[in-house]
Amino acid sequence: MTTAHDGLLTIDLSAAGDNYLALSRRLGRGSRCGAVVKADAYGLGMSKLAPAFFRRGCRDFFVATLDEGLALRRLLGDDAAIFVLTGVRAGREQECVRAGLVPNVFTLQQLRAWMEVCDQAGIQAACGLKVDSGMTRLGMTADEFGRLLRDRGLLSAANISVIMSHLACADDPQHPQNRRQLDRFREAGERLRDELPELQLSLANSSGIYLGEEYHFDLARPGSALYGVNPRPGEENPMSAVVNLSLPVVQQRHVADECWVGYGATQRAEPGSWLAVARGGYADGIIRAQGNRGCGWACGQRLPMVGRVSMDSTTFDISGLAGPERAGLAHIEVLNDAVTVDEVAGYAGTIGYEVLTSLGHRYTRRYTGS
Structure with a gap:
């Protein structure tokens, strides 16, 4: 949406694509780089930025909601894997199945509900499992995860393709919570992979990529750094301004x-x-x-x-x-x-994520680059 407001917001697709490639090169061998395009690509326009990442080789995309996932599927077609980070609400599972989206589940109840819908549709659709490694936000608790491991029938029937968790303090490399979460996540992933050998593991966000190769696992999922936010606060920003x-x-x-x-x-x-x-x-x-x-x-x-x-x-x-x-x-x-986005965030007492997602819709938006 544009108006006659006269403010001009210019978004450099080439710079965003270069950021994707820079993050990809940071990853260890065997690790893939995805792209988080939730919240309309952090307010900058998913319809423009997701194809820019796709052209640079990205095939794994992360959104927050089912509606974002459905829009992205229409945009990119069937060649992209699309993960819905906050899962799917009860009653909308069939839409998720038909679109080939991969929803995260956080509880045994959600996992059984997903399997029931897949059975009704006559297909074995994949889901992701998010475990809580120490952020105490979305994620399966240690108690429920233990019960899942003991339920061999459920594990063999569930089509869990990826296990994820989220780092709470990755932008502070010295914080001890990083190592605690890494150890808990690695243990959970190894125990689940004993039962599901093809399972993928995903932990690193933008800043997590810079914590080192041991955090990379199979699939990294940067978000803010793609759009120019510094993944290493206090150090020179390795990302291009977008x-x-x-x-x-x-x-x-x-x-x-x-x-x-x-x-x-x-x-x-x-x-x-x-x-x-x-x-x-x-x-x-x-x-x-x-x-x-x-x-x-x-x-x-x-x-x-x-x-x-x-x-x-x-x-x-x-x-x-x-x-x-x-x-x-x-x-x-x-x-x-x-x-920069980070400088402005400092003035406002917030983070670059909020600066980007707060940008209004009265500006004329211009996209440059390919």
Whole structure:
């Protein structure tokens, strides 16, 4: 959806594809690289990005919901494996079976329900099993997993193709939880593989890929790093920037006397300073918490945000620009190679994932690259 908002969100498909290849090259021999395209490819457009990854050789895709999976199947056809990370709701299993999607199950009850639907359809459709290795989110508990291993009849009848878990602290390589989760997941995978020799194991997310080869197993599933978020916080970002967001300047003003700027009068503008108001605010994903601390970019300079971010506008101090630069100032970029997703997340007290998924739909979206 595009409107006459005039803000321009540019998404570089080539950069995203290059990120996929860079992550693939990090993996050990025998490990495949998938792509997480849930939440509309982190808000950037699954219909454009999933084919870009497919063209770079990706054949394993991860979505969050059945509807995302159905849309992706229509988009990519039958040559892609599509995993539904949060499973499938009761009553919609037949749709999942017909589309050839692989839902995660987290409980014995879900596993039996999936098998019953497959029996009714007369096919043995694959499912994934997610176990809780220490994040205490979605995943089969240790007690239920033990009962599953003891139920040989259920194991032989279930078509579990992959076992997964999710790392809680992969972006902190020194955190002891990484090793604890690795050990628990490896043990669970080995015990299940004793019964299901063809089973695949999947643990590593974007940051998990950088923890080392022992975390890679058969299938890695990066998400945020594909879209330019740094998988190694505190170190140089190995990923290419994917997004550029440019806001139109709708007013400039010269400050004659000291004054307050924005809601709540939280910041002063000094006499003699210059301000620019750009169209784009928290309704467009310019996260409100950036107020008084974030920045934009124009003419090779960072331009401080002044005052609180409004719903539809954001104010910048452009005093550092030369007169001709101010006169020609038509747009201010708030995401680019210099003002990165991770930097913006730091201003807003959040993570790059939220910055991307918050980007609004009033921008004109332009896709570059192939």
